[in-house]
Amino acid sequence: MPKTANIEDLRQRARRRIPRFLFDFVEGGADDEFTVRANREAFGRHAFRARSLVDVSTRDLSTTLLGQRLELPLILGPVGLAGLLAPGGERLAARAAVKKGALFTLSTMSVCTIEEVAAAVPAPGWFQLYIWKDRGITRSLVERAKAAGYTALCVTVDVPDMGNRERDVRNGFTVPPRLTVANAFDLLLHLGWVLRMTRSPRATFGNFEDSKALTRRDAVSVAAYTSRQFDASITWADLQWLRELWPGPLVLKGISCAEDARRAVEHGVQALVVSNHGGRQLDGLPAALDVLPEIVDAVGGRAEVILDGGVRRGSDVVKAIALGARACMIGRPYLYGLAADGQAGVELALELFRKEIDRTLTLLGCPRLDQLDASYLRGPGEAPRLSLPAGRTSTG
């Protein structure tokens, strides 16, 4: 098999290794997937301004995030159902993050439980919260995360209801996944995945008893399950309630305009994730990278800003940090690794990023990540657009 040179190669490996309905769940976005594509294309509108004759013989890729030192400026974003890609998927990804000096965020909607992931690593990372209509359940999630030692609560604010994921509708994707006439051939082609999953203790949302009880006969779509549970009535006022439950750092994920960024800071949020949920929620939102400068400006250093969406290259990370992000969050890139080769695949994804960030800093003439600023970029209008071959989001 040819060597895996970049994240796109890892994506191709993942595509071959898991059933189509699962790959589509990972890959897909909402409606026409305009925002999914926009996230990626935005990076091509920024070109570098490199400096020459700078001593770049040693480089420093480290950063600090909410006081924690990271060897790599990368956060594995919260991802529901990662445990369907490989048995124990969330545990494997959390271990890979620790090994490579990145940070892991566990989703409320994980297959492994809050406690299982915490027990798999020396110190757990962040816990991502979806607010349930039943506040007793929400409270219990926060208390479990606190007891298990998660270091920050990352509240996702862009899912009052699920985005319209048409690939999942078409594929009839359910939790737990079901054998149907339509997907029988797909499953037959991926017997390795079927066998691997028979070793998995569960294929549903592990943190919830009602979900754990779901059988293949009463399987539900992700949209139906979350619509029943997620609270679409939450407002800024509810953050105060969360503050009382969670004394540690609070992160808001899914901020996409300056007004909300300012409000988040006024509510004492320590970090915010500029994100459109990887284009999976409101289709038509601009690329996360395009709204980053407006948000960095609105925050004015009063909170840490993280860029999430479309990051596929080390050079993307360098561009986001030059525009004021402290770190980048990645979703699909590490899921490709997990699907392709379990923990080793996630480590490979992170190693590809590490090498690319390192090489970019070297060639850019900026040996330290913390020295990056907008002077290392030529913005849209200042430089010709860098474009990939038609229809490609990366090479490979």
Ligand SMILES: Cc1cc2nc3c(=O)[nH]c(=O)nc-3n(C[C@H](O)[C@H](O)[C@H](O)COP(=O)(O)O)c2cc1C
């Ligand atoms: C399969 C999948 C499941 C996701 N589940 C969650 C989730 O449970 N909670 C959440 O806040 N974001 C979730 N996200 C969004 C990611 O955290 C992240 O915002 C997005 O993937 C970033 O875009 P990228 O995939 O281009 O890196 C999910 C994304 C994917 C691809």
Ligand SMILES: CC(C)CC(=O)C(=O)O
């Ligand atoms: C399982 C889902 C609720 C996770 C999610 O937020 C997503 O798919 O984007």
